[in-house]
Amino acid sequence: MSVLDIAKGMGVTLGHLFKKPVTVQYPEQRAQVAARFRGRHHLLRHPDTGLEKCIGCSLCAAACPAYAIYVEAAENDPANPVSAGERYASIYEINMLRCIFCGFCEEACPTGAVVLGHEFELADFRYQDFVYGKEDMIVGVVGGRWQRREAAAKGADVRVGLEAPHRAELEGVDH
């Protein structure tokens, strides 16, 4: 190794000293994620009617390689429907500890009801808190369970530490 090589190496180091740092001061600073980032699931609604897109067909559960999804269906009351059509999901649960965020559920969904969003801040304290139900994933809900608990305790809005470009599939979800 010659002195020249050492100088070259030091040069690279020196060059970086004057570049803009890539470090993100998370959580004070928001993380930038890609449009196709696969984070927490959202259960979407038809924007025009407000009805849930999910019809409780369980195909996401069938496609799930981690067996993380559990669906129970029920019949819609025609006078007061939950979803379009005859059937809706009365129970829709995803175990976020089991989920490997592969996105197969999104691919299997015939109605585009379940879409992987951008949220990744899902840390929590107890096992049972990782089983997300419909009320945790339905469109309009912002943040993971712990984030929402904290926000409620403080009486503040949920602050998600990320920014992402809009993705067409995430109809009605915005960050």
Next chain:
Amino acid sequence: MKVTVNDVEVDLAPGTSAIDAVFAAGYDVPYFCSQEYMSPIGACRMCLAKVGAPRKDREGNWIMDEETGERKIFAFPALLATCTTALMEGMVIDTLSEDVKHAQNGMIEFTLINHPLDCPVCDKGGACELQDRSYEYGSGRSRFEFMKRHQEKHHPLSDLITLDRERCIHCKRCVRYFEEVPGDEVLDFIERGGHTYIGTIEDGLPSNFSGNITDICPVGALLDATSRFRGRNWEYDHTPTTSLDDASGSATVVDARTGRIERIKAGLHPEVNKSWIDDGMRFGHEYVGDPDRITRPLLRKDGELVAVSWEEASAFVAERLAEFSGKDVGIAIRADATLEEGVAALALAEHVGTGQVDHAPRYGPSVVPGSPATLQDLAVADAIFVVGDVTEEVPAVDLRIKDALKGVAPPPLLPHGVPIADLRLKERMPRRTEILAVAAPYRVDLMRYAGTTAIYPVGGEAALLKGLAALAEAKDDDGPAAAAGQSGATAADRSALGMDVHTAQAFVDRLRKAKKAVIVVGGFVLADQAAADAAQRLATLVGARTMVLGPMANSHGLELLQVVPSHARYDYPSMVDGGAKALVLSNLDPAADPAVAERLGALRLLVVHEMFMTATARLAHVVLPAKSVYEKDGTTVNLEGRFLPVRAAPVDAGEAVDLTGLVRELGLALGQRLEARSVRSARRAMRKTLGIDLAELTDLGEFVKVPRRRKGVTVAARPPSAGRALRVPTMVRQEYLARNPHLLAALGGPALRLHPDDAAARGLHAGDEVSVRVDGVPRRLRVEPTRAVPPGVVTVPALPDAPAGPATVDLDGVVVERRRLEVA
């Protein structure tokens, strides 16, 4: 008959259909309309194949191909539906060529033109023949650019079956099923062409076997309403088992999901139920998931039953049982307990040292006939005499009798199983009604198909059978008049026979001449020892085999196992009547009778093994949670004497146990390893005493020769009921009917049936809910006036604690609880 399918040569019997030849050769061909045990009609046009056959010239010689020197194959001008094509010698069937593929693609595309693509919400999705066949044989594209046909999506054909008219592909399986199998023509095609839909002009589906159409529908058009949207087909745990709902031992498949039973489908047992089950068996499962179910042991503390651990409950029972002298303890189990549970009851009795052990309901006469008929015997019988209401008692027997009426023997099994298209079966076949005689104290459903019917007076079974035996005894050449004279037949005999003497004589002659005659007797005959003896005598005289319909699923097996008391005065009714000072009851509810309840309340120890808080459980010192019939592992013996496996479905039943589990817990409390402490242990005991190994039993079961050790115990003599009322068998389990919402809605509740004139005389209307005392037991029933019941007779549904037979109904004490709502 040698035929060639693609490149495989198969040798099959003449009369076999081409579609079966294809499957026998190991090839596949799509089909929607053919169905095992039903006539092939070629409606769906999916099983098309290129078929050719050699021809003979005028001299009767095969026309030879000059080039190859072999028989020349003449192709049929168009593709043939293989299901309606009978094999010909030397036939060549091609299912793989481009022509056939093209036709299959086209037919799938055509069938899908009007079929909605709502598979994600369809209950058939994942188990749908159309889905599978479209995937395997479709081209995956459609050229149909117009609106699909739109029809009713959610039409309740009955309370139990939902019809989606858009999904129907007009295979006609359901329509043919109703006409061919149960013979109830309740469904038909309406309109024509693309507008065709299936419908019924009557209200609902008045058939006892309507649920089977949900099994055979190739698409999601006909669906089981009890399992609507409950789960997808791939999510269910399928448990093939044997039903314990009646004595037929019908094969069923119990589908459970996350610890709940969601639906029951028919299983295939070619020698028992074929692939059909009745509606009681199919839809009567909802009680298992009832929220009121007892899931933990309950112990009476300070007058209240409180939930305790099994250790505490079993320690209490063990301690208290030790206080009694053995013979004061009575043990009774319900007659749908498995053989293993029977062994457990016997082991418990032996441990306690009591002879008071019994199964109930149990009649005095044996349910194991000397010359037993199998269900296959019934299906090929040339004369059948039925006493009782088999349709309600053991519905599978009803269907096998209807098989015999068609005169088509059960098909022999082919390499691929039951023939898909049995060409001997036709639509609207003539039925040989003349071979069937049905006698009952009221008009029963099977009489529609009986050439000879007899309605005899209530409790008149013995007189009827003795009268017929007398006719059978008379010599052939004497003629009916002489026979009548010889037996002293008078007008009184006519009423006893329920038919005129000549008709009776004619049928007795038919029975005697028949080579394969079968006499079927049910609970009404078993209720009277004299009648049972007379039936046996009649069978011997005419050389008929006998089929005895036991009162519950395993009556036959528990009798073989001798779960009977050591003396007639120790039988179950005597036990609860004060014969025992301590009682262990499994799934029985004698306290429904207030008089018995009073005595049971005074007992020093009452242990009740139950699923629900029955009147008896409320009196108990300890209530132990019981498994339902779907949650047990074990063995049952059907009315033929066939040993069949019962398998446990994965159902969440809390801490419930079967009787072997009860023995295990008791043994743990005593610190002893009791016999029959598990199903395996019970089977070990049976291997020792009976010389049979039940662990190896296959799904189809087998006949096991059991050494007869009949103790000769019957039941204690009691004065016969002089009532003009009848407790009648029902295909639904009355004890759980209130907890089966769908079945309850369909039936409207347990029925009090009486003649319309009698109802009018008492001011009762159809649909009124009344309270009435049946042999002193208060029952809440729904009034159903019907001309099927003769004037003066009243029928009420039987219960396990009050089996079929004559009874007294206090009609003067009827209280109308709720009038039927009058529609203005």
